Each structure stands twice: as structure tokens, then as C-alpha cells.
Amino acid sequence: xxxxxxxxxxxxxxxxxxxxxxxxxxxxxxxxxxxxxxxxxxxxxxxxxxxxxxxxxxxxxxxxxxxxxxxxxxxxxxxxxxxxxxxxxxxxxxxxxxxxxxxxxxxxxxxxxxxxxxxxxxxxxxxxxxxxxxxxxxxxxxxxxxxxxxxxxxxxxxxxxxxxxxxxxxxxxxxxxxxxxxxxxxxxxxxxxxxxxxxxxxxxxxxxxxxxxxxxxxxxxxxxxxxxxxxxxxxxxxxxxxxxxxxxxxxxxxxxxxx
Amino acid sequence: xxxxxxxxxxxxxxxxxxxxxxxxxxxxxxxxxxxxxxxxxxxxxxxxxxxxxxxxxxxxxxxxxxxxxxxxxxxxxxxxxxxxxxxxxxxxxxxxxxxxxxxxxxxxxxxxxxxxxxxxxxxxxxxxxxxxxxxxxxxxxxxxxxxxxxxxxxxxxxxxxxxxxxxxxxxxxxxxxxxxxxxxxxxxxxxxxxxxxxxxxxxxxxxxxxxxxxxxxxxxxxxxxxxxxxxxxxxxxxxxxxxxxxxxxxxxxxxxxxxxxxxxxxxxxxxxxxxxxxxxxxxxxxxxxxxxxxxxxxxxxxxxxxxxxxxxxxxxxxxxxxxxxxxxxxxxxxxxxxxxxxxxxxxxxxxxxxxxxx
Numbered sequence: 001x002x003x004x005x006x007x008x009x010x011x012x013x014x015x016x017x018x019x020x021x022x023x024x025x026x027x028x029x030x031x032x033x034x035x036x037x038x039x040x041x042x043x044x045x046x047x048x049x050x051x052x053x054x055x056x057x058x059x060x061x062x063x064x065x066x067x068x069x070x071x072x073x074x075x076x077x078x079x080x081x082x083x084x085x086x087x088x089x090x091x092x093x094x095x096x097x098x099x100x101x102x103x104x105x106x107x108x109x110x111x112x113x114x115x116x117x118x119x120x121x122x123x124x125x126x127x128x129x130x131x132x133x134x135x136x137x138x139x140x141x142x143x144x145x146x147x148x149x150x151x152x153x154x155x156x157x158x159x160x161x162x163x164x165x166x167x168x169x170x171x172x173x174x175x176x177x178x179x180x181x182x183x184x185x186x187x188x189x190x191x192x193x194x195x196x197x198x199x200x201x202x203x204x205x206x207x208x209x210x211x212x213x214x215x216x217x218x219x220x221x222x223x224x225x226x227x228x229x230x231x232x233x234x235x236x237x238x239x240x241x242x243x244x245x246x247x248x249x250x251x252x253x254x255x256x257x258x259x
Numbered sequence: 260x261x262x263x264x265x266x267x268x269x270x271x272x273x274x275x276x277x278x279x280x281x282x283x284x285x286x287x288x289x290x291x292x293x294x295x296x297x298x299x300x301x302x303x304x305x306x307x308x309x310x311x312x313x314x315x316x317x318x319x320x321x322x323x324x325x326x327x328x329x330x331x332x333x334x335x336x337x338x339x340x341x342x343x344x345x346x347x348x349x350x351x352x353x354x355x356x357x358x359x360x361x362x363x364x365x366x367x368x369x370x371x372x373x374x375x376x377x378x379x380x381x382x383x384x385x386x387x388x389x390x391x392x393x394x395x396x397x398x399x400x401x402x403x404x405x406x407x408x409x410x411x412x413x414x415x416x417x418x419x420x421x422x423x424x425x426x427x428x429x430x431x432x433x434x435x436x437x438x439x440x441x442x443x444x445x446x447x448x449x450x451x452x453x454x455x456x457x458x459x460x461x462x463x464x465x466x467x468x469x470x471x472x473x474x475x476x477x478x479x480x481x482x483x484x485x486x487x488x489x490x491x492x493x494x495x496x497x498x499x500x501x502x503x504x505x506x507x508x509x510x511x512x513x514x515x516x517x518x519x520x521x522x523x524x525x526x527x528x529x530x531x532x533x534x535x536x537x538x539x540x541x542x543x544x545x546x547x548x549x550x551x552x553x554x555x556x557x558x559x560x561x562x563x564x565x566x567x568x569x570x571x572x573x574x575x576x577x578x579x580x581x582x583x584x585x586x587x588x589x590x591x592x593x594x595x596x597x598x599x600x601x602x603x604x605x606x607x608x609x610x611x612x613x614x615x616x617x
Contacts, residue, residue: 160314161347163334165412166364175360179351 023240030233037228047234056211057235060219066128067203067215068196071135076189078136079143084177086144087151101145103138111137112205119206126208131215134206135196142195143188146254150184183253190250194243264323265290265448266311266416271320273306273472280306282472283320288416293442293449295463297456299495303472304452308418311450312341324415335364340414344421346405348393354404355380355389361412379411382444399430406438410445419451423458435461456496460484468492490615493536500542500583501534502556503617511535511614515578520553521612532617539571539586541611544595545604552606558583560601563592574603 030048034041051057086097103111115134119126158180162172178185200217207213214222216239223232264287273281281303288294296304309315311322313334321328329337340361348357355376362372380389383403393401402422409417422438423431439462442449453459459466460480467477468491476488487493490501504513506527510520511534519535527533537554545555558576570592573582585605597603 155345155347157343157345157347158349160334161341161343161408162349162360164312164341165361165408166335167360168335171364176349180349182351 026233027237027240030230030237032230035230047230048238050231051234051238054231056214057216057219057231059211060214060216063128063213064197064216067132067135068193070128070132071139071196072189072192074132075136075139075143075192076185079140079188079192080147080181080185082140083144083147083151087148087154088156101141103141104145108138108199108201112202115202116205126206127213128207130206130208131203131213134202135192135199138202139192139195142191143185146188146191147181147184150181150254154180183255187250187254190246190253194246194250197242197246198239263290264288265292265325266450267321267323267326268307269321269323271307271310271317271322273303273310273315274318279318279472281310281317284469284472284474285320286467286474286477288448288450289465291446291448293439293462293464294451295459295466296450296452296469297459297466297495298454298469300454301471302469304454304469305420306472307469308341308420308450308452311416312339312418313337338415339418340409340412341418341420342405342409342422344424346393346401346425348401348404348408350393353390353392354385354396354400354407357393357404358389358408358411361408365412375411379407382441383407383410398426399434402426402434406441410441410447413445414447416448416450419449421453422451423453423455431458438462460496468495470495487536487613487615490534490536490617493613493615498539498584499536500539501536502578503532503534505529506531506533506614510609510612513578516556519612520609521614522609523614527614527616534615534617536613536615537607537611539584540569541607542583542585542605543607544585544587544591545606546595553609554612555604555606556583557602557604560597560599560603562599563597565589570597572597572603574605 028040029037031043031045032040033044033046035047082100086100111134115130115137119130124130158176159172162176163169167175198217199215200221203215204218204221207215207218216235220232220235223229266286266288268284268286268288270283270285271281272279272283284303284307296307298304306315310317313329313332313336317330322330324338348354349360352360358379359372359376362375367375380386383406385400385403385407388396388400388404393404396404402425406419406422409419419438423434426434435458438449438451451459451462460483463480465477465479466483468475468483468488470491476483476492478486483492483496487496487499493499494501502511502513502516502519504511504516504519506512506523506529507518508529510518510523513519513535521535523533535554543552545552556576556578558574561573561575561582563573564571568589570587570589572585572587572592574585575582583605595601595603
């Protein structure tokens with residue numbers, strides 16, 4: 001029995017090591033003064049400072065922020081309405097559900113090619129707006145999934161109660177429905193934001209030509225051609241930090257611990 | 260109690276596909292009345308209530324409030340309020356904010372809202388809990404918040420869907436009295452839906468018994484208990500013993516027993532299948548030497564259950580598999596040995612016998 005537990009502990013440790021040691025090394029190296037992956041020469045923020053003076057990276061960061069905020073805003077509104085719509089007429093729309101969640105499962109590369117083809121066919125000039133629009137496609141599915149999970153335990157008679165007490169449909173939505181599901185809406189938005197920040201393939205395909213609409217993951221990819229620099233480590237560490245903070249907040253909102 | 264109806268239902272019917280959930284129900288609910296819609300689950304009582312609130316539209320018939328057809332009015336324009344079975348409290352608002360919500364929808368001045376909320380909070384004994392969120396309240400407190408939230412609007416009629424259904428038994432008894440007190444205090448007509456016949460008898464001024472979407476009987480608790488309209492009502496309200504037989508001159512001819520005397524309603528033809536019904540408390544023990552009752556039945560005691568004031572006897576008879584139930588006063592029961600196996604003769608008068616079509 002004890003041997004079994006010990007073996008399990010070892011396996012678990014190995015699995016977690018496999019998952020997190022590379023990330024740990026990357027984070028550690030971003031603080032390595034000397035910049036060599038082979039030798040630790042002291043703790044320093046100099047690579048972060050270097051980032052702050054790199055115009056290309058700052059532009060990419062700004063682009064990423066614009067895309068993430070725009071796609072999150074649109075996806076949150078549409079995803080929430082979609083979740084409400086599906087749950088309200090659940091019995092009538094079994095097939096619809098599968099269609100909505102397909103973007104979560106379809107490989108990114110397929111989605112990327114499909115979106116690129118569509119934009120080309122419609123003769124749309126590509127740029128940040130096409131990346132943002134493309135991100136809405138999968139973000140919407142994630143927001144809808146998170147909000148729907150909350151709606152499973154929603155007491156729909158609250159909506160009737162609000163109507164019965166004299167409220168119009170819009171007032172009911174604003175004062176009863178939305179506050180009751182607000183935690184899950186924020187949680188869904190934070191997940192969407194995270195997904196958008198580090199999305200590469202779709203952004204790469206739908207950004208169009210030139211450097212004007214390059215996002216952070218694309219910037220990192222282009223920098224990699226010259227080898228992994230400590231600057232890339234620092235940038236990756238920042239992306240990790242943003243993702244961890246957003247996802248932690250998302251979980252807290254979803255459990256109703258905040259808001 | 261004035262006789263003017265507040266709410267009139269005229270042949271109201273609601274069909275879902277081919278099924279009529281409510282089938283031609285006509286009722287007149289009077290001013291200031293505590294009215295109960297009673298029936299087993301699936302009898303259409305909740306659908307009827309939802310039509311009054313405006314959440315369902317009748318397929319046929321009319322609903323009149325103070326003589327005017329309210330069918331075109333949506334729920335938020337009807338001067339009726341519904342207390343939901345689940346209470347449907349808004350979880351992100353305090354009890355006080357829940358109660359004020361309906362008045363805010365009327366865009367009343369803040370001072371008036373505060374005053375009316377404070378008054379109803381006091382009337383429902385919620386002062387100590389008014390600033391708590393619903394999740395911090397007990398079931399009984401939530402129920403009172405739901406009640407206060409609907410009552411504070413001063414509706415013409417308050418509709419209550421199984422208002423005591425979620426409470427435990429002891430609390431339910433206390434709340435039955437409490438609801439009745441509140442109703443007479445605020446002077447608002449109450450229409451309550453319940454499947455619990457005891458609850459309906461205790462609280463209501465009048466009871467409408469529904470079955471399969473149809474109205475079976477409407478009357479005071481005393482009327483529906485003492486003079487049930489048909490076999491279903493007799494069985495559903497309280498406890499009744501049934502003896503099956505055929506209509507004969509002056510009663511029901513029961514195989515193996517003979518004629519059970521009782522008044523036969525016109526419309527029941529001689530020879531038609533019928534039942535003679537008698538309430539357990541109308542049966543008494545026939546002792547040797549006493550005057551012969553109108554009707555008598557012999558059997559063997561199977562069990563005697565002591566309930567304090569009275570004793571319930573289960574008596575096996577050759578007439579049916581189900582035992583005959585008898586309710587004796589404790590004093591009557593003490594006068595004779597009633598241990599299981601004792602042979603007894605039960606007697607009752609023709610006036611206490613009801614005859615129904617089988």
C-alpha cells in the first residue's frame with residue numbers, strides 16, 4: 001500500500017516537472033543578468049528594461065491589447081446573449097448548440113485558413129480589425145460556454161417574478177438577469193482576453209502583409225529567427241503573468257467570490 | 260364579505276396541443292376572499308393561476324377583473340401579483356431591495372417606497388433580517404420576503420403558488436394561520452394554489468376542487484367536506500369509506516351486505532353501479548341491546564391507533580380488501596375492548612351516507 005502511494009507520488013512529481021520545469025527555466029532566465037542560457041550570472045531586470053525600449057515590441061504589445069480588448073468586448077456581448085438565447089429555448093435548438101461550440105474544437109489552422117479565404121473572397125483589407133473579428137469567432141464560443149454553465153442553475157422564475165412586479169423586459173435584463181449572471185460574464189470575458197492575447201495561428205493568417213498589424217506572439221516568432229534571446233524570455237514571462245492573473249480572476253468571478 | 264366578484268373566470272380553457280390542461284372552468288372569486296384552487300398534481304390548478312397572472316393565454320373563455328377583460332394585458336400591466344413556489348427572490352439584492360423592487364417599477368417617490376416597505380417588513384416580522392441577502396435567510400424567512408414583495412404592491416388579487424410547499428411540516432401549520440391573519444389585515448383577495456387538502460380547508464373561505472382540468476366542486480370547506488359533489492371529491496378531501504354496489508330503492512345494494520340506506524340523488528338510475536360513502540367519524544360501535552342503526556356492518560379489528568383525542572380503528576370486512584376506517588372519541592373507545600381480533604359491529608345513519616356514481 002505504501003509502495004503504491006510512493007510510486008504515485010513519483011509519477012505525479014515527474015508529470016508536474018514535465019509541465020512546469022521548462023516554464024520555470026524560462027522565467028528564471030528572463031532575470032539572468034548575463035543573458036546566457038548556460039550560466040547564471042546574477043539577478044537583474046535589465047532585459048525587462050530592454051523590452052521597454054524596443055519600439056517593435058511595444059507596438060506589437062499595443063496591437064495585441066487592441067485586438068484582445070476589441071474581440072473580448074464583442075465576444076462577451078454576443079456570447080452572453082447567445083447563452084441566454086440557447087438556455088431560454090433549450091428544447092427547440094439541440095442542433096444549434098453543436099454549431100456554436102464547433103469553433104472551440106475545430107483546429108486553429110483550419111479556422112485560420114477558412115477565415116483567410118473568406119476575407120480574401122470578400123476582398124477585405126486585412127489588419128488588426130480582421131484579427132479581432134477572427135478572434136471573436138472562438139472567443140464567443142468560450143464566453144457562451146462559461147455563461148451557459150452558470151445559467152444551468154439559474155432560477156428562470158426570477159424573470160417572471162420581475163415581470164410580475166411590473167418590470168419591462170429590458171429592466172428585467174438590466175436589474176435581475178445580468179446582475180445574477182455577472183460573475184460568469186466577467187469570467188468568460190477574462191478567458192476570452194487570455195485566449196486572444198496569446199493566439200498565434202489565426203492572427204498570423206489574418207493580419208495581412210507588413211508589420212503594421214503584428215501582434216506579440218507574431219513578434220516573438222519573428223524574433224526567434226535570431227535565436228532565443230533573454231528579451232524573448234522576459235516578454236514570455238510577462239505574457240504568462242497576464243494569463244495567470246486573468247485566469248485566476250476568472251475562476252474567482254465564476255465561483256462568485258468577487259463581485 | 261360582499262358578494263361582488265373581483266375576479267370572474269368564464270369557461271376558461273387552456274390547451275397544450277391536444278391536451279386540455281384547463282377545461283371550461285368558470286369561477287367567481289369575491290372581494291376579500293381567501294380562495295383555494297385545490298387538486299392533485301396535473302389537475303391544471305397551476306396553469307389556471309398562470310393564466311390569471313398573465314404568463315399563459317387562455318385558448319378560450321374570458322378572465323374578468325372588476326368586470327373588465329384582462330386578457331390583452333401583459334403580466335407587468337396587471338394589478339395582480341404572484342408569489343412563486345420557488346419564491347424567485349433576486350439573489351443579488353437584500354430582502355429590503357427585493358421588497359422595494361416592485362414599487363420602484365411603479366416609479367413612486369422614494370419616501371413613499373421607504374414607508375410602504377417599512378410597513379410590510381413590520382407586518383411580516385422581517386425587521387431583523389431586512390438587510391440580509393436571500394442566501395442568508397432561512398426557508399421560512401425567504402417565504403415571508405416573497406410574500407412581502409408581492410403584498411407591498413397592494414394588488415387587487417394576490418396569487419400564491421403552493422406558498423407553503425417548501426416549508427417543513429411544523430412551520431407550515433404556523434404559516435397557515437399567519438397567512439390568514441395577514442390576509443384579513445391587509446384586506447386583499449388571496450387566490451392560493453395547493454395540492455394539500457388540509458391546508459385548503461384550514462385557510463380558505465372557499466375551495467375549488469379541480470381534477471383533469473375540470474372544476475369538480477366549489478364551496479366552503481364545510482360544504483366540500485360534508486357534501487362532496489362526487490366520488491373524487493369525497494375521496495380527495497379527508498378520508499372516506501366506500502362500499503361498492505348498485506343503486507336500489509332507498510340506497511345502494513351492496514353484495515354480501517344488503518341495502519345501505521342513504522339518499523340517492525336524482526339522475527342515478529336504479530341498477531347503475533354506485534358507491535355508498537361514509538366518513539370515519541360518522542361510524543360508531545353498535546353495542547348489544549342498543550337501538551339498531553339505519554346501516555350496520557360487521558368486521559374484525561385489525562389495528563387501533565391512539566391519537567390522543569381520538570382513536571382510529573382499522574376494521575377488516577369481507578366486503579373489500581381495504582379495511583374500513585373508524586374514528587372514535589377516546590371515551591367511546593375506552594368503553595369496549597378493541598384489541599386486534601375483536602369482532603365489532605359498526606353502525607351509521609342514513610343521513611350520513613352519501614351515494615355517488617361509481
